[in-house]
Amino acid sequence: MPPIIEVEQLCKRYGDFTAVDSISFTINTGECFGLLGPNGAGKTSAIRMIYGFAPMNGGRLRVFGLDIETEWRQIRSRIGVCQQDNSLDPDLSVLQNLDIFAGYFQIPKRLARQRADELLQFFALEKKRDAKVGELSGGLARRLTLARALINDPELIILDEPTTGLDPQSRHLLWDRLQNLRARGKTFLLTTHYMEEASQLCDRLLIMDHGKILIEGTPADLIQEHIGASIIEVVGTSPELNVFLDAHNIGFESRGERLIIYNNGDHAVEQAIRTTFCSQQCTFRAATLEDVFLRLTGRELRE
Numbered sequence: 054m055p056p057i058i059e060v061e062q063l064c065k066r067y068g069d070f071t072a073v074d075s076i077s078f079t080i081n082t083g084e085c086f087g088l089l090g091p092n093g094a095g096k097t098s099a100i101r102m103i104y105g106f107a108p109m110n111g112g113r114l115r116v117f118g119l120d121i122e123t124e125w126r127q128i129r130s131r132i133g134v135c136q137q138d139n140s141l142d143p144d145l146s147v148l149q150n151l152d153i154f155a156g157y158f159q160i161p162k163r164l165a166r167q168r169a170d171e172l173l174q175f176f177a178l179e180k181k182r183d184a185k186v187g188e189l190s191g192g193l194a195r196r197l198t199l200a201r202a203l204i205n206d207p208e209l210i211i212l213d214e215p216t217t218g219l220d221p222q223s224r225h226l227l228w229d230r231l232q233n234l235r236a237r238g239k240t241f242l243l244t245t246h247y248m249e250e251a252s253q254l255c256d257r258l259l260i261m262d263h264g265k266i267l268i269e270g271t272p273a274d275l276i277q278e279h280i281g282a283s284i285i286e287v288v289g290t291s292p293e294l295n296v297f298l299d300a301h302n303i304g305f306e307s308r309g310e311r312l313i314i315y316n317n318g319d320h321a322v323e324q325a326i327r328t329t330f331c332s333q334q335c336t337f338r339a340a341t342l343e344d345v346f347l348r349l350t351g352r353e354l355r356e
């Protein structure tokens with residue numbers, strides 16, 4: 054079976070500016086693949102080309118083994134897309150929004166209604182069935198956008214920041230629903246800047262910045278490779294600690310008042326820091342994808 058998505062040296066330019074700079078990756082059937090990166094990294098530009106919304110300025114793009122430039126119509130019917138910004142019609146009801154979308158795919162009316170009912174139930178939206186979309190909260194609108202993306206029963210689901218701006222309850226509900234869909238064999242491409250989300254949902258992911266891919270792999274491998282097993286955070290830095298770390302060849306990084314030490318599970322080091330260098334506050338914790346992300350993309354604020 055060919056990969057579901059094959060991206061080869063894909064480029065996007067806006068005038069002189071290169072937003073996506075020759076990126077390549079593949080996604081296999083049933084995988085959940087994450088595209089991570091700071092604001093402005095080029096995530097949305099990349100996936101808009103993948104779902105055929107924006108023309109590419111170089112490279113090759115195949116979805117379901119089909120060429121996106123020549124076989125777009127066939128691809129379109131097999132993917133579901135949830136764009137970064139809500140594109141629901143605010144004057145129509147929840148159900149009408151689903152109906153109209155089903156019309157774009159020429160889904161027969163009875164089947165469309167059956168799917169709409171199932172999706173409203175799946176996303177806990179039944180009670181809002183006849184509510185105007187303009188009156189929905191952000192969380193409800195997101196759930197409806199996702200429901201709408203599934204109306205054609207797509208094999209591949211592309212989500213651009215599905216949970217940005219949501220409250221924790223809505224976010225967890227969405228995660229749960231996405232896991233459920235994964236268990237049914239759907240393939241996912243999603244962008245997010247929530248590292249916890251990526252760790253929980255993604256089988257593999259890449260981190261990009263300034264249009265280029267920095268790293269790619271499974272969350273666990275990336276953490277092990279770029280950070281190690283564990284982190285020690287020390288508040289209140291001291292020159293003696295820096296000397297100690299240098300002498301033991303232990304990686305560290307200063308984040309303002311905090312020293313982040315990449316310890317890799319060495320108990321002797323942990324003990325030494327605990328007894329000698331913990332005058333204020335020390336935290337001993339497992340390394341996370343967020344540590345990888347910050348180490349690679351830095352702390353400078355973005356757009």
Ligand SMILES: Nc1ncnc2c1ncn2[C@@H]1O[C@H](COP(=O)(O)OP(=O)(O)O)[C@@H](O)[C@H]1O
Nearest residue numbers: 067070072090091092093094095096097098099
């Ligand atoms: N239509 C456009 N015209 C010009 N520049 C754009 C356009 N869309 C995005 N950009 C720029 O391209 C870069 C990547 O944007 P985007 O793909 O939206 O990044 P991300 O989704 O990772 O935040 C940003 O610097 C953004 O300002």
Ligand SMILES: [Mg+2]
Nearest residue numbers: 096097098137
């Ligand atoms: Mg974006």
